[in-house]
Amino acid sequence: MIFRAFLFMLFWAVNSVYSQEMPTIQQISIDSKQLNQQRNMLIYTPNYYEESSLTHYEVIYVFDAQSREFFDLVHSLLSFAAPSNEYIVVGIMSNYIESLDYSRNNDMLPAPLHEDPKTFYNGYNGNADNFLGYIEKEIIPYMESNYRTKPGRLAVGHSLSASFILYSMFKSPNLFDAYFAISPNFASDKERMVDEFKQFDFDQLNHKNFLYVSNADEGINYWKEWLPARNKVYEFLKNSVPSDKLTSVIKEFPEEGHWPTFAPSLIYGMKAYFKISDQFLPSPSKNTYEVTINLTVPSKEDEVYITGNQDVLGNWNPQALKMERKSDFERILQLNVHSPAELKFTRGSWGTEGEVKSNGGLGNIYINPEKTTSFEFEIVGWADKME
Secondary structure (H helix, E strand, O other), X not given: OEEEEEEEEEOOOOOOOOOOOOOXXXXXXXXXXXXXXXXXXXXXXXXXXXXXXXXXXXEEEEEOOOOHHHHHHHHHHHHHHOOOOOEEEEEEOOOOEHHHOEOHHHHHOOOOOXXXXXXXXXXXXXXXXXXXXXXXXXXXXHHHHHOOEEEEEEEEEEOHHHHHHHHHHHHOOOOOOEEEEEOOOOOHHHHHHHHHHHHXXXXXXXXXXXXXXXXXXXXXXXXXXXXXXXXXXXHXXXXXXXXXXXXXXXXXXXXXXXXXXXXXXXXXXXXXXXXXXXXXXXXXXXXEEEEEEEEEOOOOOOOOEEEEOOHHHOOOOOOOEEOEEEEOOEEEXXXXXXXXXXXXXXXXXXXXXXXXXXXXXXXXXXXXXXXOOEEEEEEEEEHHHOO
């Protein structure tokens, strides 16, 4: 697989009296072995991405990004709906390829089980499994190798791409952790997806997942078959999911059309998700890894505590674990942690939290001990001593 970055541009500037790095959008050309095609994708990185070299990011995968407005709306809304801007957004494109007589529907639709593949969506179907392999084996590994990502993958789709991301849950249950399926088609192939919901073993999910499903006026004045199929899925999600590993939110927008519903539906879904998003992150590994944390401090009088997201890190108790003095301006601690780990430094209370160099302010520090076991950080200031 060959990845060639061919376009890099600044997207917007935020006016400020302070110097500030701007968000960027990069377009990547991909020679996909899974699809045997050349494809493009868009990658949005937030402001301070290069400057905050210790910060890691969850990734939102937006399908149908050949309609650029889907991709742009997702990353634009993060500033308003997300509790932080620590997200990378990837736009997955599915263009029509005239020489191959290949369309976006080939990507989104598996071969039908109940209808003739030659006539189902005019024959533009049947490549969804390869497209899923492209996402799973090429796109996601590329992102995780070339960008500072951390656990937490979100998928956003509209119409048939919404149907596709739900199909991905059935076929590869732990590929994503949250799904935003806006106006999916549950009726196609004689309500195949209704049956897949009912037959799916939700215990295949490694942890609790989030599912947001919405609809517009489909099934009311047009596409009449959508309404009964949708009602069956909604009834199942509300009353019959045989597991606590899926939290679903359903929202109807009957005054909106199929296309314009994307904006209000996405806003609603994002707000619903970010209120409870901590529930849907993958759990740390069962195995532990011995790590060494080295810290440079601004004053030789500093007594430093470390805390984080695990029992061994005190479960965010700011004075649970004191670091050892290595020298006047160095502190050190060795311990066994699960992977990944998130942590902070304090002088014994949250009011004395430390800002770590190259970590974008007072955000959590993310470490992956499966890749390296020795870490070096520098405190550039304490919260109670900053002007």
